[in-house]
Amino acid sequence: MRVGVIGGGQLARMMVPPAVELGVELAVLGEAPDASARIAVTTVGDYRDADVVLAFARGVDVITFDHEHVPQEVLHALVDAGVVVRPGPDALRHAQDKLVLRERLQGLGVPQPEWARVADAEELGAFIERVGGRAVVKTPRGGYDGHGVRIVSSAHEADDWLADGPLLAEEVVEFRRELAQLVARRPSGEVAMWSLVETVQGDGVCREVFAPAPHATARVERVAREIAHTVAEALGVTGVLAVELFETFDERVLVNELAMRPHNSGHWTIDGAVTSQFEQHLRAVLDLPLGSPDAIAPWSAMVNVLGGPADGDLDRRVPRLMADQPAAKLHLYGKTTRPGRKIGHVTATGDDLDDAVFVARAAAAFFED
Amino acid sequence: MRVGVIGGGQLARMMVPPAVELGVELAVLGEAPDASARIAVTTVGDYRDADVVLAFARGVDVITFDHEHVPQEVLHALVDAGVVVRPGPDALRHAQDKLVLRERLQGLGVPQPEWARVADAEELGAFIERVGGRAVVKTPRGGYDGHGVRIVSSAHEADDWLADGPLLAEEVVEFRRELAQLVARRPSGEVAMWSLVETVQGDGVCREVFAPAPHATARVERVAREIAHTVAEALGVTGVLAVELFETFDERVLVNELAMRPHNSGHWTIDGAVTSQFEQHLRAVLDLPLGSPDAIAPWSAMVNVLGGPADGDLDRRVPRLMADQPAAKLHLYGKTTRPGRKIGHVTATGDDLDDAVFVARAAAAFFED
Numbered sequence: 001m002r003v004g005v006i007g008g009g010q011l012a013r014m015m016v017p018p019a020v021e022l023g024v025e026l027a028v029l030g031e032a033p034d035a036s037a038r039i040a041v042t043t044v045g046d047y048r049d050a051d052v053v054l055a056f057a058r059g060v061d062v063i064t065f066d067h068e069h070v071p072q073e074v075l076h077a078l079v080d081a082g083v084v085v086r087p088g089p090d091a092l093r094h095a096q097d098k099l100v101l102r103e104r105l106q107g108l109g110v111p112q113p114e115w116a117r118v119a120d121a122e123e124l125g126a127f128i129e130r131v132g133g134r135a136v137v138k139t140p141r142g143g144y145d146g147h148g149v150r151i152v153s154s155a156h157e158a159d160d161w162l163a164d165g166p167l168l169a170e171e172v173v174e175f176r177r178e179l180a181q182l183v184a185r186r187p188s189g190e191v192a193m194w195s196l197v198e199t200v201q202g203d204g205v206c207r208e209v210f211a212p213a214p215h216a217t218a219r220v221e222r223v224a225r226e227i228a229h230t231v232a233e234a235l236g237v238t239g240v241l242a243v244e245l246f247e248t249f250d251e252r253v254l255v256n257e258l259a260m261r262p263h264n265s266g267h268w269t270i271d272g273a274v275t276s277q278f279e280q281h282l283r284a285v286l287d288l289p290l291g292s293p294d295a296i297a298p299w300s301a302m303v304n305v306l307g308g309p310a311d312g313d314l315d316r317r318v319p320r321l322m323a324d325q326p327a328a329k330l331h332l333y334g335k336t337t338r339p340g341r342k343i344g345h346v347t348a349t350g351d352d353l354d355d356a357v358f359v360a361r362a363a364a365a366f367f368e369d
Numbered sequence: 370m371r372v373g374v375i376g377g378g379q380l381a382r383m384m385v386p387p388a389v390e391l392g393v394e395l396a397v398l399g400e401a402p403d404a405s406a407r408i409a410v411t412t413v414g415d416y417r418d419a420d421v422v423l424a425f426a427r428g429v430d431v432i433t434f435d436h437e438h439v440p441q442e443v444l445h446a447l448v449d450a451g452v453v454v455r456p457g458p459d460a461l462r463h464a465q466d467k468l469v470l471r472e473r474l475q476g477l478g479v480p481q482p483e484w485a486r487v488a489d490a491e492e493l494g495a496f497i498e499r500v501g502g503r504a505v506v507k508t509p510r511g512g513y514d515g516h517g518v519r520i521v522s523s524a525h526e527a528d529d530w531l532a533d534g535p536l537l538a539e540e541v542v543e544f545r546r547e548l549a550q551l552v553a554r555r556p557s558g559e560v561a562m563w564s565l566v567e568t569v570q571g572d573g574v575c576r577e578v579f580a581p582a583p584h585a586t587a588r589v590e591r592v593a594r595e596i597a598h599t600v601a602e603a604l605g606v607t608g609v610l611a612v613e614l615f616e617t618f619d620e621r622v623l624v625n626e627l628a629m630r631p632h633n634s635g636h637w638t639i640d641g642a643v644t645s646q647f648e649q650h651l652r653a654v655l656d657l658p659l660g661s662p663d664a665i666a667p668w669s670a671m672v673n674v675l676g677g678p679a680d681g682d683l684d685r686r687v688p689r690l691m692a693d694q695p696a697a698k699l700h701l702y703g704k705t706t707r708p709g710r711k712i713g714h715v716t717a718t719g720d721d722l723d724d725a726v727f728v729a730r731a732a733a734a735f736f737e738d
Contacts, residue, residue, distance in 0.1 A: 001684060017386030020408060021639075023683065023701030023713070039389060039408060270390075274696050289691035296665050296718070314392065315370060322658035327643050332392030344392070349665070 001286055002027065004057055006047050007066025008035025010333035010342065011262050011278075014270065016040050018279035024286070028066075029056045036333045037066070050077040057083045064239055064285045065261050068095040069142075086187070086238035086285040087260045094235050095260040098168045099140045105255055108234050110227055112255045113246070114171040120162060124169055125155030131171040137161065138168045149204060173254060175246035179213050179220075180265035181228040184240050184280040184290055191232060192280065192290040194273055196224045199244070199265050205340065206264040208360075209302040211272055211295065214353060216247075223253045231258065240281045242266060264304070264342070269293075271329040271347040272300030297349035301356040303364040305344040308337030310369045321346075321366040328363035343367075370655055371396065373426055375416050376435025377404025379702035379711065380631050380647075383639065385409050387648035393655070397435075398425045405702045406435070419446040426452045433608055433654045434630050437464040438511075455556070455607035455654040456629045463604050464629040467537045468509045474624055477603050479596055481624045482615070483540040489531060493538055494524030500540040506530065507537045518573060542623060544615035548582050548589075549634035550597040553609050553649040553659055560601060561649065561659040563642055565593045568613070568634050574709065575633040577729075578671040580641055580664065583722060585616075592622045600627065609650045611635060633673070633711070638662075640698040640716040641669030666718035670725040672733040674713040677706030679738045690715075690735035697732035712736075 001024045005012045008030025016039060019026040029052070030041035045052035047070050054077060057063050062084045075089035087095075094101045102115045114131055118124040128135045137158045139148035151172060152158055161167055178199045185191045195212035213221075228243045235241075242263030244256040266277035275283075275291030283290055309317060314332065321330060325348075332344040344367070348359035370393045374381045377399025385408060388395040398421070399410035414421035416439050423446060426432050431453045444458035456464075463470045471484045483500055487493040497504045506527045508517035520541060521527055530536055547568045554560045564581035582590075597612045604610075611632030613625040635646035644652075644660030652659055678686060683701065690699060694717075701713040713736070717728035 001687075013389060016389045016408070020382060020385045021698075021700045022687075023703050025703075026408075039385070039395075274698070283691065288688050289695065291691065292696040294696070318370075318391075319657050322652065322660065326658065327661040327663070329390075329643075331390045334392050334394075 001025065002060040003282060003285060004029065004060035004063045005037070005040070005066055006053065006056075006063060006070055008032070008037040008041050009066045010036045010335070012037035012040065012066035013333060014262065014267075014331070015278045015282060017270075018276060018282055022279065022282065024282055027056070027060055029053065036335055038334065048074060050074045053078060054081055054083075057081070062086055062285050064281070065092075068092060068260060072096070088236065088238070091235045091237045092260055095258050097140045098138055098257070099166065101258060102168060104235070105231070108230060110230060110255055111223075111253060113173050116169045117166050118162075118169045119166040121155040121159060124152070124158060124162070124167070127169045128153065128155065134172045136170045136172055138170065139164075140166070140168055147204070173246045173256075174249060175254075176249050177247050178256065179216070179224060179245040179247050179253070180209075180263070181224040181243045181245060182240060182263065182266045182269075182277060183228040183232050183243070184277070184284045184293075185232040185237050186284040186290060187238050187287045189233075190290055191229060192275075192293045193225055193228060194266065194269055194277070194293040195295060196221050197265055197268070203340070205304070205306065205342070207304055207306070208357075209265050209268055210353060210357065211268045211300040211302075217251065220247060220251060220253055227253065227255060231255075238287075239284045240266065240277050264345075267331070267345050268300040268302040268347050270331065272296060272349050298351050299353040299356045300347060300349045301353065301360040302345055302347045303357075303360040304342055305332075305346065305364050305367045307339045307341055308343045308367050310337075312337045314343075314367070317366045321363050324366070325359050325363040328359050330363065370394065371429040372651060372654060373398065373429035373432045374406070374409070374435055375422065375425070375432060375439055377401070377406040377410050378435045379405045379704070381406035381409065381435035382702060383631065383636075383647045383700070384651060386639075387645060387651055391648065391651065393651055396425070396429055398422065405704055407703065417443060419443045422447060423450055423452075426450070431455055431654050433650065434461075437461060437629060441465070457605065457607070460604045460606045461629055464627050466509045467507055467626070468535065470627060471537060473604070474600070477599060479599060479624055480592075480622060482542050485538045486535050487531075487538045488535040490524040490528060493521070493527060493531070493536070496538045497522065497524065503541045505539045505541055507539065508533075509535070509537055516573070542615045543618060544623075545618050546616050547625065548585070548593060548614040548616050548622070549578075549632070550593040550612045550614060551609060551632065551635045551638075551646060552597040552601050552612070553646070553653045553662075554601040554606050555653040555659060556607050556656045558602075559659055560598060561644075561662045562594055562597060563635065563638055563646070563662040564664060565590050566634055566637070572709070574673070574675065574711070576673055576675070577726075578634050578637055579722060579726065580637045580669040580671075586620065589616060589620060589622055596622065596624060600624075607656075608653045609635065609646050633714075636700070636714050637669040637671040637716050639700065641665060641718050667720050668722040668725045669716060669718045670722065670729040671714055671716045672726075672729040673711055674701075674715065674733050674736045676708045676710055677712045677736050679706075681706045683712075683736070686735045690732050693735070694728050694732040697728050699732065
């Protein structure tokens with residue numbers, strides 16, 4: 001069993017442990033020899049170059065991804081060459097282009113914010129008026145972690161982006177909180193879902209995740225599962241799909257975004273579930289039966305380590321963290337520190353959510369200045 | 370933080386996942402490019418060759434081991450060159466030579482079977498007579514998994530081995546069961562112990578492990594912990610130490626053997642404890658504060674996969690196992706199948722020991738013919 005992963009970031013890196021345990025040979029196409037997933041990097045090259053990717057794909061049973069940025073032309077070149085690609089190009093389009101996603105979700109009747117495709121300032125102005133004077137505009141492609149997202153209240157505030165093509169405009173959803181429903185689906189159709197989780201964002205970046213989502217009503221949980229199931233099935237997703245959701249004050253559940261790969265909202269599963277999202281992703285793309293997504297403890301809390309100490313010296317912080325929080329599970333991504341960069345995360349599990357949150361936050365705080 | 374591991378077997382392989390998660394760079398000196406730990410092999414060479422080992426050790430912060438076979442001369446060459454070696458040569462001698470161990474344990478007053486150093490058939494005959502007509506003879510060095518162990522009832526049954534030097538003779542202990550106490554110790558002296566476990570052997574090879582040891586009395590647990598603590602401390606062990614024990618029918622606890630590295634009796638900790646023996650070993654040899662050894666579930670059961678299917682085809686068995694036992698945690702060592710060879714293990718955890726044992730056995734059975 002050989003899996004090739006395009007992209008050498010932390011998601012590829014975190015596939016290494018389950019690959020080692022399952023006896024799966026992992027090969028990674030990394031951007032640089034010192035990529036986060038460097039221990040598994042077998043090729044260094046540009047994922048936008050079809051020749052590089054085709055050469056890399058030789059000898060693996062399936063190609064999957066650390067990120068969703070591989071161009072459709074390259075994906076189709078792989079498929080045309082007989083390479084098994086999971087998720088496939090048609091599914092991935094929905095994670096690559098937010099306009100494609102919105103159109104598709106509308107066709108499926110999946111609840112989502114009000115939205116429009118706006119090609120110019122006039123259309124944007126009309127949409128802003130329709131949704132009450134403020135709108136979110138998003139570049140359809142290439143946005144992540146808050147990049148490519150802007151809140152506007154007048155027609156000309158996105159002229160710079162509109163010069164490059166149409167944008168997605170969405171209503172500003174007044175939400176109680178953000179949730180995420182992770183699901184894994186294998187080609188045979190089997191799906192497995194972890195608990196619905198609550199995600200806490202700051203500056204557009206995921207900061208904390210609580211699993212399961214505290215005080216979620218049975219209805220919200222059911223709707224989230226139905227949405228994830230519908231989307232995974234209809235889009236033909238293989239592997240892990242993360243559905244990021246808004247929970248509104250009137251208990252509606254609206255789809256915010258999708259990711260077709262392991263996702264920050266599922267990092268808690270490494271320590272908190274029988275089968276982690278990374279193991280499940282490998283199983284799913286290899287079309288192996290899925291593992292149990294059950295939690296191993298009543299509560300898990302995950303806190304991201306962002307930026308890291310200004311002095312860049314992680315090695316001095318780690319011993320202090322370990323001495324202070326012996327039950328915290330530390331995950332470092334082998335990256336250099338940089339303001340705002342996700343360089344690791346900490347998870348704690350237990351019978352009490354407050355305790356788990358305390359441990360995870362206390363541990364992560366050792367990397368702050 | 371860079372750790373160099375001498376030996377590329379499954380123990381080195383299972384250090385890879387925690388190294389990846391902790392941000393520790395792992396380098397492995399493997400016997401062959403296709404060693405079990407191949408993903409982390411940076412040097413292929415002979416661990417008995419001091420030049421090879423010295424070159425490998427350059428650039429790592431500490432050297433540790435997948436096995437205890439590195440010759441003392443090589444270990445001392447490392448130490449003389451200023452390399453940090455954990456556990457060190459003086460500690461390792463006790464895991465390399467069973468006569469050295471027995472003498473030392475006697476000096477420490479640690480309970481162990483009756484034993485003697487026998488240099489010839491006459492001495493062996495006298496010992497057999499003294500312990501009731503039967504004795505276990507062991508080659509002091511190089512034995513493992515039942516190799517180098519023989520039960521004899523007359524003086525000349527070990528002449529072939531005696532030709533190579535003195536042997537260790539031990540009474541045949543009538544034991545109720547075998548136990549193991551794992552402990553981790555770091556250079557600063559901090560120790561952490563997992564639950565006492567029961568180990569089930571067959572043909573001299575570990576077959577199953579139950580954690581914690583069912584129905585162990587508080588006294589037995591206390592004595593096992595005291596023994597492990599005494600041995601780790603007195604021998605100056607750094608890293609994981611496995612103390613294999615006999616529990617006799619009259620509830621004595623006797624030391625059978627030691628291993629100074631992660632050990633089969635601790636594989637359950639990967640899935641069953643907050644900190645696995647492999648993570649703890651890395652922390653200990655790096656002199657980092659130790660993680661919590663607490664169990665994450667009331668019971669864990671580990672079953673070894675020995676030999677594997679005669680057709681050698683693991684890939685056809687894995688999907689059946691996964692479909693049948695979605696909660697079983699499968700660990701394969703990337704080895705080819707061979708009768709009796711440890712090629713993997715399965716762990717199950719839960720609130721009920723019988724259920725966990727059932728799941729682990731049912732899963733492992735998919736590799737039998």
